[in-house]
Amino acid sequence: MFLIQGVVAIGGTGLLSASEPTAFDGGRFFEQQVLPILEQHCFKCHSREHDAEGGLVLDTRAGCSTGGESGPAVKAGDLRNSPVIQAVRHVDPETAMPPKKKLTPMEIALLETWVLLGAPDPRPE
Numbered sequence: 001m002f003l004i005q006g007v008v009a010i011g012g013t014g015l016l017s018a019s020e021p022t023a024f025d026g027g028r029f030f031e032q033q034v035l036p037i038l039e040q041h042c043f044k045c046h047s048r049e050h051d052a053e054g055g056l057v058l059d060t061r062a063g064c065s066t067g068g069e070s071g072p073a074v075k076a077g078d079l080r081n082s083p084v085i086q087a088v089r090h091v092d093p094e095t096a097m098p099p100k101k102k103l104t105p106m107e108i109a110l111l112e113t114w115v116l117l118g119a120p121d122p123r124p125e
């Protein structure tokens with residue numbers, strides 16, 4: 001359900017608009033829709049400059065794929081085995097992220113869409 005909302009939203013924001021009949025640009029989707037969510041809600045505890053809680057940094061591509069103490073943070077195409085998704089869905093209260101509040105359904109849907117698209121991440125190493 002969330003996924004469908006997310007896809008509708010992406011269409012609605014013009015990313016898939018008629019002026020751009022070219023193939024869907026996953027890297028651009030990451031930079032415009034996903035990175036801002038991570039920046040706003042995760043980097044203060046999961047980045048090189050601040051903290052690497054749980055051993056996890058999300059402000060680099062390598063950090064996302066290597067992950068933290070429990071392994072890769074994101075598994076392309078696999079929501080169930082992507083700790084980032086399980087964390088933002090608050091599946092387990094122990095690892096609910098961000099710890100004190102929940103992202104909006106739209107933000108969660110965008111992260112899920114990103115993982116289902118194969119977690120494209122164009123950030124240079």
Ligand code: HEC
Nearest residue numbers: 041042045053054056068069070071083084087094097098
């Ligand atoms: C206020 C600080 C804080 C914020 C904000 C935060 N986290 Fe965390 N995160 C932690 C701490 C502390 C741990 C390690 C202990 C634990 O698992 O609760 C952790 C662990 C994790 C883990 C497990 C890492 C591992 O390999 O064990 C994931 C995945 C994660 N966070 C994702 C996120 C995501 C995604 C966001 C943003 C939506 C986020 N976190 C925001 C503090 C934070």
